[in-house]
Amino acid sequence: MDAYLVAILTTAAVYVILALALNIQFGLTGLMNFGVVGFYGVGAYTSGIMTETLGQPILLGMLAAIVVGGLAGGLVSLLSIRLSGDFLAIVTLGFAETMRLAFNNEDWLTRGPRGFLIMTRPVIDGLGRGATAWFILGVFVLAAIIVFVVLNRLAGSPFGRVLRAIREDDLVPATLGKNVLAYRLQAFVLGSAAMALAGSLYAHYVQTITPDNFTTQVAVLVWMSLIVGGAGNMKGAVVGALVVTAIYEGTRFLAPLMEFLTPTQVSALRFIIIGTLLIVVVRYRPEGLLPERIAPRSRPDPVPAAG
Amino acid sequence: MKLSRRLFISSAAVTLAAPAYLRAGLAQSAPIVIGSMTPLTGGGGPYGPEKSDAHRAVVAQVNAQGGVMGREVQLISEDSETNPEAAVRAARKLIDADKVSAILGTWASSVSLGIMPLCQEANVLQVFSGSSDYLPDGDTKGLIFNLQPLNKAWAVALADLAVQRGFTEVAFAGPKNDFAASMGESFAASLEKLGGSIVGEPFYYNPGQASYRAEAEHLIRMNPPAIFVAGYVTDFVPVYRELIRGGFTGQIITLSFAVGPAFKEAVGDAANGILHGSPVPPIGKDSYETYLRLVGIEPSGQVQNSFGCMAYDEMNLCLLGMEAAKSTDSFAVADAIRKIANGPGERVTTFAEGKAMIEAGTAMNYDGASSSVDFQENGMLKSRDFALYEVKGGEDEIILTTTSDATQ
Numbered sequence: 073m074d075a076y077l078v079a080i081l082t083t084a085a086v087y088v089i090l091a092l093a094l095n096i097q098f099g100l101t102g103l104m105n106f107g108v109v110g111f112y113g114v115g116a117y118t119s120g121i122m123t124e125t126l127g128q129p130i131l132l133g134m135l136a137a138i139v140v141g142g143l144a145g146g147l148v149s150l151l152s153i154r155l156s157g158d159f160l161a162i163v164t165l166g167f168a169e170t171m172r173l174a175f176n177n178e179d180w181l182t183r184g185p186r187g188f189l190i191m192t193r194p195v196i197d198g199l200g201r202g203a204t205a206w207f208i209l210g211v212f213v214l215a216a217i218i219v220f221v222v223l224n225r226l227a228g229s230p231f232g233r234v235l236r237a238i239r240e241d242d243l244v245p246a247t248l249g250k251n252v253l254a255y256r257l258q259a260f261v262l263g264s265a266a267m268a269l270a271g272s273l274y275a276h277y278v279q280t281i282t283p284d285n286f287t288t289q290v291a292v293l294v295w296m297s298l299i300v301g302g303a304g305n306m307k308g309a310v311v312g313a314l315v316v317t318a319i320y321e322g323t324r325f326l327a328p329l330m331e332f333l334t335p336t337q338v339s340a341l342r343f344i345i346i347g348t349l350l351i352v353v354v355r356y357r358p359e360g361l362l363p364e365r366i367a368p369r370s371r372p373d374p375v376p377a378a379g
Numbered sequence: 380m381k382l383s384r385r386l387f388i389s390s391a392a393v394t395l396a397a398p399a400y401l402r403a404g405l406a407q408s409a410p411i412v413i414g415s416m417t418p419l420t421g422g423g424g425p426y427g428p429e430k431s432d433a434h435r436a437v438v439a440q441v442n443a444q445g446g447v448m449g450r451e452v453q454l455i456s457e458d459s460e461t462n463p464e465a466a467v468r469a470a471r472k473l474i475d476a477d478k479v480s481a482i483l484g485t486w487a488s489s490v491s492l493g494i495m496p497l498c499q500e501a502n503v504l505q506v507f508s509g510s511s512d513y514l515p516d517g518d519t520k521g522l523i524f525n526l527q528p529l530n531k532a533w534a535v536a537l538a539d540l541a542v543q544r545g546f547t548e549v550a551f552a553g554p555k556n557d558f559a560a561s562m563g564e565s566f567a568a569s570l571e572k573l574g575g576s577i578v579g580e581p582f583y584y585n586p587g588q589a590s591y592r593a594e595a596e597h598l599i600r601m602n603p604p605a606i607f608v609a610g611y612v613t614d615f616v617p618v619y620r621e622l623i624r625g626g627f628t629g630q631i632i633t634l635s636f637a638v639g640p641a642f643k644e645a646v647g648d649a650a651n652g653i654l655h656g657s658p659v660p661p662i663g664k665d666s667y668e669t670y671l672r673l674v675g676i677e678p679s680g681q682v683q684n685s686f687g688c689m690a691y692d693e694m695n696l697c698l699l700g701m702e703a704a705k706s707t708d709s710f711a712v713a714d715a716i717r718k719i720a721n722g723p724g725e726r727v728t729t730f731a732e733g734k735a736m737i738e739a740g741t742a743m744n745y746d747g748a749s750s751s752v753d754f755q756e757n758g759m760l761k762s763r764d765f766a767l768y769e770v771k772g773g774e775d776e777i778i779l780t781t782t783s784d785a786t787q
Contacts, residue, residue: 076475185557335456339419
């Protein structure tokens with residue numbers, strides 16, 4: 073059971089990073105990125121190609137994933153960032169699908185549908201099976217903590233304040249002389265780079281990636297995490313990712329309690345339960361479990377009337 | 380009573396150690412845990428339930444007859460969702476939480492390959508059905524068995540048929556997935572061996588498209604006398620429709636599961652003349668009928684539950700392997716399965732028959748519901764029955780049944 077919990081926490085750490093990354097794009101800046109899985113996949117394949125095809129160490133693989141993910145984010149956002157809202161959502165969705173097709177068809181680079189085998193792992197050699205699992209969990213949690221600290225600091229900084237202002241009404245910061253496009257671009261690139269980092273970690277963890285790993289289903293999980301946790305709040309994103317993973321995995325253990333159902337029915341029931349829980353959260357707590365909290369600014373004393 | 384420090388320490392040590400001793404003592408009678416991971420939802424959704432049912436039926440029967448090594452078999456079912464990402468999480472749960480000795484029943488090659496690194500690391504046996512030629516690549520420990528012949532074997536039979544009918548120039552089209560990609564390579568190789576050739580490049584399209592008009596026109600422009608479309612029913616139907624609408628009059632060759640009753644109903648008379656083939660269970664054979672009756676189906680003389688019969692063999696082999704090895708250690712079980720499946724020895728078709736042989740100390744050869752189940756060194760099947768059909772008057776007419784040799 074310990075080993076299972078370690079494995080699930082490791083997966084959860086990946087989702088935590090993805091949710092944090094989406095939080096800076098959507099939660100803070102209001103950029104609808106439905107193409108989470110595209111950047112995630114780009115990171116996974118970049119890192120895999122770097123370590124397996126080019127034989128570089130894993131740290132360089134992660135770094136390359138971050139750089140390529142950020143570049144991809146920059147290109148996508150420059151193509152579409154002026155088109156806010158729904159339009160950006162469709163462009164990012166298209167990007168994710170394009171990436172999946174590229175992974176599937178560029179066999180020379182990605183080995184196409186047969187799957188890309190990755191032997192490099194984020195561990196030091198010579199550990200037993202149990203110790204390896206704990207070590208990987210440690211690496212992932214560390215990565216998640218770094219991403220959390222960096223993004224949380226940014227969210228609380230003047231930079232984060234401008235992002236929130238853009239989300240609420242981009243005319244206001246523009247009127248104050250802020251370059252709205254540059255801020256949106258930065259937020260999008262930052263988020264995309266973090267998503268790619270998550271992809272890199274995931275790839276070295278599961279060790280076989282195929283284009284089927286990068287379907288919209290993953291993006292849906294990340295969006296669920298953010299909405300359940302509380303968009304705009306970095307802690308909320310973390311809690312959301314953990315809660316969604318717990319629900320998703322926890323429902324597996326219902327099967328032994330329902331011997332009277334066939335496995336097919338149990339499987340369907342799992343998705344019904346997950347869906348119902350989400351509807352309940354969104355219905356009764358639309359702001360999420362940990363809503364965004366903006367510290368009330370201490371107002372300066374009113375300027376005494378000239379007397 | 381005064382609780383001295385010595386007493387406290389010794390009793391605490393005993394208390395803490397007790398579970399470990401109890402566990403060791405109970406291990407002999409603890410149930411054997413086996414994971415069943417079938418595609419209950421997603422692309423394999425139509426085939427998962429029959430596999431899951433077959434696993435459960437065998438386990439229920441074996442438990443009723445006294446279990447394996449006198450221990451109860453506990454079956455834990457998980458849904459692969461026909462998606463390697465979800466399957467990896469499900470496999471983690473089976474391996475780490477349930478501590479299964481084996482995972483049976485994965486169907487899509489991407490899923491079997493996706494969970495292979497986990498199973499290899501934890502020394503968990505994998506018995507599945509899949510046909511991608513890349514499947515043996517992921518196994519370095521000799522812990523996989525596959526009940527479906529690889530594409531290479533299918534391609535030989537279909538290329539033979541094409542050449543017999545006078546088609547040496549055949550175009551290839553298929554969805555871009557691991558199944559069709561390796562089928563394209565194998566078919567081209569088989570056709571070339573017979574003196575034929577592929578027209579143009581093997582042509583792959585992306586599955587799940589709204590329209591296949593451009594793909595069909597591309598194929599027609601190449602003007603091949605025959606086209607082999609290695610699709611599933613979901614993409615074969617629209618591709619075929621566009622080909623006919625575009626005026627293609629040559630021969631169409633495809634796989635049987637693409638032209639089932641749903642297809643014939645959808646296209647009507649236009650289905651006539653299609654040549655198709657696929658691996659088939661040995662219709663009319665006692666072992667196949669035993670399986671069908673076990674899951675409550677009356678044999679009809681047609682192909683029924685073509686994936687369920689493989690699941691039946693998966694479970695029988697796994698349990699017989701454990702009984703013969705007197706262990707759940709994967710390496711010992713895998714060795715035992717090799718001996719049981721390939722023989723030589725007395726023919727057995729069920730777990731009960733096999734158990735009697737083991738008790739009598741006689742060598743056996745398992746003859747399954749899906750095939751005679753003989754494995755090569757790498758755990759892939761040596762051969763399977765393969766049937767070729769032609770659609771005439773809206774019905775499949777059998778051309779021939781061959782035993783395709785997968786060892787070439």
